[in-house]
Amino acid sequence: MTDIILFYFLATMTVLTGVGVVMSENPLFSALYLVLSMTGVAGLFFLLQAPFVGAVQILVYAGAVMVLFVLVIMLIDINKSGEKYIGGNAAALFKGLAIGIFSGLVSAVVLRSPIVAKPALSNGSYTVLEIAKVLFTKYVLAFELLGIILLVIPIGVVALSRIKGGTHER
Amino acid sequence: MGSDGFEITINIIKMLVIFLMMVQMVPVLVWVERRGSAFIQNRFGPNRVGPLGLTQLLADAVKFLFKEEFVPPASHKWLYYAAPVLALIPGALAFESIPLSMPIHVNTESGAHTFLFQGYDVGVGIVFVLAVSSLGAYALLLAGWGSHNKYSLFGALRASAQMISYELAMGLSLVGILMLFQTFDFQRMVEIQRGTLHFWLFGKEISLGFLPNWGIFFQPLGFVLFATATFAETNRTPFDLPEAEAELVAGYHTEYGGLKMLMFYIGEYGHMMVASALMVTFYFGGYELPFYSSQSLVEALSQSMSSNAASIVGALLLHVVFMAKVLFFLWVFIWVRWTLPRFRYDQLMDLGWKTMLPWALANVLITAFFVLMAHG
Amino acid sequence: MSVDVLTAGHYLILSAILFCLGLTGVLLRRNIIVMLMSIELMLNAVNLAFVTFSYFNQNIDGQIMVLFVMAVAAAEAAVGLAIAVSLYKKFKDLNISLFEHLRG
Numbered sequence: 001m002t003d004i005i006l007f008y009f010l011a012t013m014t015v016l017t018g019v020g021v022v023m024s025e026n027p028l029f030s031a032l033y034l035v036l037s038m039t040g041v042a043g044l045f046f047l048l049q050a051p052f053v054g055a056v057q058i059l060v061y062a063g064a065v066m067v068l069f070v071l072v073i074m075l076i077d078i079n080k081s082g083e084k085y086i087g088g089n090a091a092a093l094f095k096g097l098a099i100g101i102f103s104g105l106v107s108a109v110v111l112r113s114p115i116v117a118k119p120a121l122s123n124g125s126y127t128v129l130e131i132a133k134v135l136f137t138k139y140v141l142a143f144e145l146l147g148i149i150l151l152v153i154p155i156g157v158v159a160l161s162r163i164k165g166g167t168h169e170r
Numbered sequence: 171m172g173s174d175g176f177e178i179t180i181n182i183i184k185m186l187v188i189f190l191m192m193v194q195m196v197p198v199l200v201w202v203e204r205r206g207s208a209f210i211q212n213r214f215g216p217n218r219v220g221p222l223g224l225t226q227l228l229a230d231a232v233k234f235l236f237k238e239e240f241v242p243p244a245s246h247k248w249l250y251y252a253a254p255v256l257a258l259i260p261g262a263l264a265f266e267s268i269p270l271s272m273p274i275h276v277n278t279e280s281g282a283h284t285f286l287f288q289g290y291d292v293g294v295g296i297v298f299v300l301a302v303s304s305l306g307a308y309a310l311l312l313a314g315w316g317s318h319n320k321y322s323l324f325g326a327l328r329a330s331a332q333m334i335s336y337e338l339a340m341g342l343s344l345v346g347i348l349m350l351f352q353t354f355d356f357q358r359m360v361e362i363q364r365g366t367l368h369f370w371l372f373g374k375e376i377s378l379g380f381l382p383n384w385g386i387f388f389q390p391l392g393f394v395l396f397a398t399a400t401f402a403e404t405n406r407t408p409f410d411l412p413e414a415e416a417e418l419v420a421g422y423h424t425e426y427g428g429l430k431m432l433m434f435y436i437g438e439y440g441h442m443m444v445a446s447a448l449m450v451t452f453y454f455g456g457y458e459l460p461f462y463s464s465q466s467l468v469e470a471l472s473q474s475m476s477s478n479a480a481s482i483v484g485a486l487l488l489h490v491v492f493m494a495k496v497l498f499f500l501w502v503f504i505w506v507r508w509t510l511p512r513f514r515y516d517q518l519m520d521l522g523w524k525t526m527l528p529w530a531l532a533n534v535l536i537t538a539f540f541v542l543m544a545h546g
Numbered sequence: 547m548s549v550d551v552l553t554a555g556h557y558l559i560l561s562a563i564l565f566c567l568g569l570t571g572v573l574l575r576r577n578i579i580v581m582l583m584s585i586e587l588m589l590n591a592v593n594l595a596f597v598t599f600s601y602f603n604q605n606i607d608g609q610i611m612v613l614f615v616m617a618v619a620a621a622e623a624a625v626g627l628a629i630a631v632s633l634y635k636k637f638k639d640l641n642i643s644l645f646e647h648l649r650g
Contacts, residue, residue: 007552011560018564021587022571027579027640028315034583035308037564041590044557046292048601053609055297057593060616063304065586065623067334070311072627073579074327076634095573103566110558118554118602126606128294128354134606135613146617153621160628 006047014040031069038062049125177283185266185289192265196439197227203504210508237428242317245425249316254426254433257309261440263302267292268447269356271457271489272464276478286357287457287485295354300341303403303444307333309437310422317425325421328515329405335522336409340399342530346392346537347385347452359385360456364463370544382460386453391533393453395526400445402522404438407507409518446499450492457492464488557598564591578633578640582626589619 017040020033038061045054135143201216201224208215216223241250266289274285292298307330314326351359363384368377386393402409423434450456458464464484472480513521564587571584593612600608630640637644 004552007556011556014560015563015567018567018587021580021583022567022575024580027577027583030580030583032308032312034586037587038590041564041594044560044594045597048557048597050597050601050609050612051292051294052297053593053597053612055292055294055301056613056616058301059297059304060620061586061590063301063307063337064334065620067304067307067311067330068623068627069579069583070308071327071330072631074311074315074323076631076640092574099566099570099573102569103562106562106565107559110555110562113558115554115558115599115602125293126609130606131609131613135610138607139610139614142614146614149621150617153624157624157628160625160632 003047007044010040010043010047013037014044028070028073031066031073034069035062035066038066051125052128052131174280176278176280177285180283180285181290184285188266188270188289189262192262192440192443193436195443196436197231199439199442199500199504200230200435201227202501203507206501206504207508210505234428234432240425240427242319242425244318246316246318249312250425251430253309253313253316254430254437256312257306257434257437258440260302260304260306260309261437261444264299264444265440265447266290267295267298267356268444268451269360269456270447270492271485273357274481274485276481287489288356291355291357293355295356295359296344296348297354299444299448300337300344303441304333304337306403306437306441309434313426313434314422317422319425322422322424325424329422332402332405332409332518332522335519336399336402336526339395339522339526339530340403342527342534343392343395343399344452345530345534346389349534349537349541350385350388356451356456359451360458363455364458366461371540372543373545382455382458384453384455384460389453389533389537391529392537393449395530395533396452397449398521398526400449401503401506402518404441404445404503406438406442406503408510408513410507410512442500442503443496446496446503447492449499450495454495457488459488459491554598554602558595561591561595561598564588564594576642578630578642579627581642582623582630585626586619586623589615 014037017033017037021030021037024030024033039058042054042057042062045051045057204226205215205223207213216226219226219229241247269286269288271287273287276283276285310326310329310333312326314322314324314329347359348354351362353359353362363382365383366377366379367381367383367387368375369388370376381387423431426434459467467487468480468484471484475483568584568586568588568591571587572581575581575584593615596608596611596615598608600606600612633644634640637647
């Protein structure tokens, strides 16, 4: 019973804050709504017996990535940015149509798949040790590649932010 | 939460009591801070109101309550009001998940119950504490942005940049501890630190009976790095650049007064308490007495009283031990604040990225080598 | 899909809703930073679906995938923000249509 109440609470919060992300006039409020949305998803992970992933979600997304977003937004004078949405032309109509079709497609697929009716289980969660064992045996190559990505990305970002105009310098 | 009404009730009361304990520590710490700073600077400090100036705390509380409510007219009202509340949450959430004493086992008519001496146990210990304390940056950012004051904003940006930089060094300095204890669970860590110092080195068992089996003897470098990083995380001197008076008035809480200011204080001291409790749990044996394990304490107590009472009294005694250790580290925080001067901002960033990060990585490598070579 | 018991469907529908919200944000908003955040929202929805499958199929791989997605998302956010900042430095604005100036 408690988990049903918790699920509906977290689901409502996640969706409402998600709407907030898309609708907010001010990017700063978008970012703050996104933090709440991510915390809600982390709560759902705890509900799904994945406490490690939930804690990492808060640590990485809410604690690091979103702080970065908020910092950048605060450093930029946001009030200057012009129109909020794509203008009311044919493109917007087609985009809305595309979103509608895609939503219908996803819902149909989700509702028709056999996994949907599977009831919640009551077994214990995976320990961090079990996660680590799979991560460092089966997925070790992917893990190493990820390490390379995380090494290359900061170098790229530093280069990007230090660049003085580059080829487009007028 | 618990399996029946009795357990659920006790657990909810427990969470409330631990939270109130954290909040109630703050006035005491403010008093220690003021008297301690006076002691260090060869002054008297507040000594007129009550014995040793202790009732000064009550006077302060009254002052905080009755200050004029002031809101900067150009501020974002929502953010301005949300920030002090947010400042309170991470410290409270983290403090609730740290075991403050051993679990209590009681037998009642309805069966045997075990109560952990902590708000809740999420099962991933350290990661959870790191996660919620990383949310602390938002309170500062919102306060800085919401009060619509350039000094506040500068202070907030400095504070959050500092927090994310030192979070890295803090996390890495804990990797050594994780490799050593091979667990995320605080309770298990404390159990491992029981007894006297003994370890395996190149297949030989070495035991030193005159030292307790504390993490500090395995991870001295890790402890220094962790302690330094927590000083930066809590924004205390020598890393209190966010509120450097000479440059930034009072940093992110320039525009706050009264109760809202008090909530920032509670947040800061809550962070300090979490940091001290973590240091004690990781490096100084948690709630265990050196040379006298909790089991033998409970056994000695159950000679003279029922096993239920022995468990409760033993847990309370060990809680006193834990709090004594925590208070020592809180005093170290205050001691350092009134002894060391402030860094310059570039020095702070250099220390974080160019000194502490490489040393933390070196600590990981060294620990990995010794853990791997323990059995030859 | 029943009301009184949580099934995989509940989580998957929620995940789909979040994903479509993120998609809406990416397609309809013009501010680059908001678009990046909408992408993060979509990745979050995917993470939720991964963990749901991991839980209901008793398979640990879903949780590992989430860890990978998080790391890549963090990297992607860093690069995206760096591009946004350099764009802002040049044009003093963050409108997505400014990328039209990059052709040639």
